[in-house]
Amino acid sequence: MAAYEAQFDATIAADQRIEPRDWMPEAYRATLIRQIAQHAHSEIIGMQPEGNWILRAPSLRRKAILLAKVQDEAGHGMYLYAAAETLGVDREELTEKLIASKQKYSSIFNYPALSYADIGVIGWLVDGAAICNQVPLCRCSYGPYARAMIRICKEESFHQRQGYELLMRMMRGTDAQREMVQESTDRFWWPSLMMFGPPDGDSPNSQQSMAWGIKRHTNDELRQRFVDMTVPQAAALGITLPDPGLAWNAERGAHDYTPPDWAEFEAVIAGSGPCNAQRIAHRRRAHEDGAWVREAATAYAEKRAAPSGGGAPISGSRPGAAP
């Protein structure tokens, strides 16, 4: 055991990747399972606020974009469940924990999307914050998670840009449209800041995660980076961020800003956000409504696998020669 542990420590110290079949401390495995599952659940639950607007998209172009984006969120959830499974959990088990509220997802998705401007602001601020969080995870010490994040980050860039473009278009529209964008920004600014998690002093797991190379930056470092990146983007849009305390601090070379209401954050995490119950109920219903499809697919596969089952051969050809 000591030899295994020494090898694990040496791999981490050399900034190399831990791979699924390597020995790892149980706490490392448990931390990763919790984090990756929570991340996967966030992608899956994150389809809901936006999916709600697909049928009400203002044009075919916007509808196609929103569909592709929501489909990506599903894909990201699947990449992450696949990564979690390399740690010895089953994705169905994870889904069951989600709908039993035994595992969490990002607090941001407990806020509703109330107007089409929200679709733009979610892309700009929420996906922007997610990118800030996720880019360093591409160098996470656990190989499968890092590889999933590389794939996700490539796709996430489209999410943010389509949101920003949507907002630019609305800002060139009518006064009413500009007001919608401002109102939406006012609602999403604070929850977006909360996406980085509690302040460093209140984030007990951060230090160990950083020692293990799972996290590369603290919550407050990433939050600061997000604020600094967002300020010029807001200016280019002609939007006012709803923080009177926001100001450039030349001494620090960064913006000072007002922290979000951490009591609200705690309450939303604890289940009292505007949409917590609705999100879980919807996910549970989707899972249960899909049960007959899964059963039918299993029965069909078994029938075709049976010796006299007949049925068409699979459409893909076998690889044949060895790679």
Next chain:
Amino acid sequence: MSELAGDPVAVSEPAGEPSAQRRRWALYEVFVRGKRGLNHVHVGSLHAADAEMALHNARDLYTRRNEGVSIWVVRADDITASSPAEKDPFFAPAGDKVYRHPTFYAIPEDVPYL
């Protein structure tokens, strides 16, 4: 488990729960050829009722942006992998054969094309 996983990590499946009665779908590992001339590369895994469904799901999941021209799906159970525990002895035979590399051989600088 996926990623050619082999550790016999127990997957808990509480007996008697409704979902336990449903036979779980097999885990498939997915390999994609990015374009002609390249090898298939492992990209991830998914669950499916059979190979055809695995292929269709792999297309939807891993090639939404033209990332591939060919996909292989392989049941994870059918993959035999070297064990990490025997890593060092297993690969040791190659360790002391430096003469298999071109840099082992000293050739004068002025000899061309070598």
